[in-house]
Amino acid sequence: MPLVSMNEFLPKAKANKFAVGQFNMNNLEFAQAIVEAAEELKSPFIYGVSEGALKYMGIDFTVAIAEAAAKKSGLPIALHLDHGSSFEVAMKCIRAGFSSVMFDGSHYSFEENIRLTKEVVKAAHAMGVSVEGELGTIGGVEDDISVDEANASLAKPEEAIRFYEETGVDCLAIAVGTAHGMYAGEPNIHFDIIEAVSKAIPVPVVLHGGSGVPDEMIIKSIAAGVGKINVNTENQVACTEAIREVLNKDGKVYDPRKYLTPARKAMVEVVKSKIQLFGSSNQA
Ligand SMILES: O=C(O)C[C@@H](O)[C@H](O)C(=O)COP(=O)(O)O
Numbered sequence: 001m002p003l004v005s006m007n008e009f010l011p012k013a014k015a016n017k018f019a020v021g022q023f024n025m026n027n028l029e030f031a032q033a034i035v036e037a038a039e040e041l042k043s044p045f046i047y048g049v050s051e052g053a054l055k056y057m058g059i060d061f062t063v064a065i066a067e068a069a070a071k072k073s074g075l076p077i078a079l080h081l082d083h084g085s086s087f088e089v090a091m092k093c094i095r096a097g098f099s100s101v102m103f104d105g106s107h108y109s110f111e112e113n114i115r116l117t118k119e120v121v122k123a124a125h126a127m128g129v130s131v132e133g134e135l136g137t138i139g140g141v142e143d144d145i146s147v148d149e150a151n152a153s154l155a156k157p158e159e160a161i162r163f164y165e166e167t168g169v170d171c172l173a174i175a176v177g178t179a180h181g182m183y184a185g186e187p188n189i190h191f192d193i194i195e196a197v198s199k200a201i202p203v204p205v206v207l208h209g210g211s212g213v214p215d216e217m218i219i220k221s222i223a224a225g226v227g228k229i230n231v232n233t234e235n236q237v238a239c240t241e242a243i244r245e246v247l248n249k250d251g252k253v254y255d256p257r258k259y260l261t262p263a264r265k266a267m268v269e270v271v272k273s274k275i276q277l278f279g280s281s282n283q284a
């Protein structure tokens with residue numbers, strides 16, 4: 001199966017109240033672990049690729065790996081630019097074979113965010129590519145850029161609704177109290193904002209900063225209208241802890257397969273548990 005747009009599964013997620021996971025691809029082992037977990041549970045999923053990860057892996061390797069996963073598994077998989085910062089980077093990804101892009105204009109003024117997102121939507125939709133927009137400021141560390149929680153600002157439902165109506169995005173990330181990275185305590189998620197926006201627009205709300213959110217809050221978020229959830233840090237932590245354990249036990253190990261195999265296994269377990277929690281098993 002070729003890579004698909006998120007519209008292959010997000011409308012179904014919204015209608016049937018489940019969420020599709022966006023799992024970030026940081027290298028080959030992440031990509032393999034994610035597709036292995038999804039194959040076992042017959043789940044659609046999204047490979048999220050940040051601009052930093054794109055630089056690290058190279059755009060051609062990234063697309064080739066995602067295409068190989070889609071072909072081998074037969075699952076509906078979207079390859080999605082995560083937090084794209086410009087029209088140019090979004091177009092570069094689409095030209096290389098991405099089936100979905102996020103344009104994150106949340107650092108611009110509201111009107112400028114609408115104007116820029118609209119341009120991306122117009123070009124992407126003409127090529128059958130889905131688009132995610134973002135409103136409000138999500139706290140935490142994203143691709144090495146940190147936004148402290150005090151400067152994170154929640155999305156206003158009336159603005160989110162107007163943003164959707166004017167841009168026509170396929171899903172909308174709104175700042176509702178989650179943050180990128182692990183939480184020191186518990187996040188304070190504003191379920192009322194999710195519900196107000198989700199009721200008024202036909203596309204799903206996206207929850208960024210999915211790592212470390214307690215299960216019951218995830219379930220409540222999905223019930224309120226979240227249809228896409230992004231997870232990266234929990235996989236990074238599982239991967240690194242597994243590698244550290246092997247190296248701590250035997251300082252003489254030099255074959256990367258000896259520590260990357262347990263790292264990949266640990267990530268398979270993380271992704272499987274998220275797919276089950278999000279309710280997307282057997283939805284492929
Ligand atoms: O940091 C990245 O490279 C990706 C994240 O921004 C992703 O979009 C996301 O929201 C994942 O959040 P996390 O699970 O808290 O890392």
Ligand SMILES: [Zn+2]
Nearest residue numbers: 142208209230
């Ligand atoms: Zn994010």
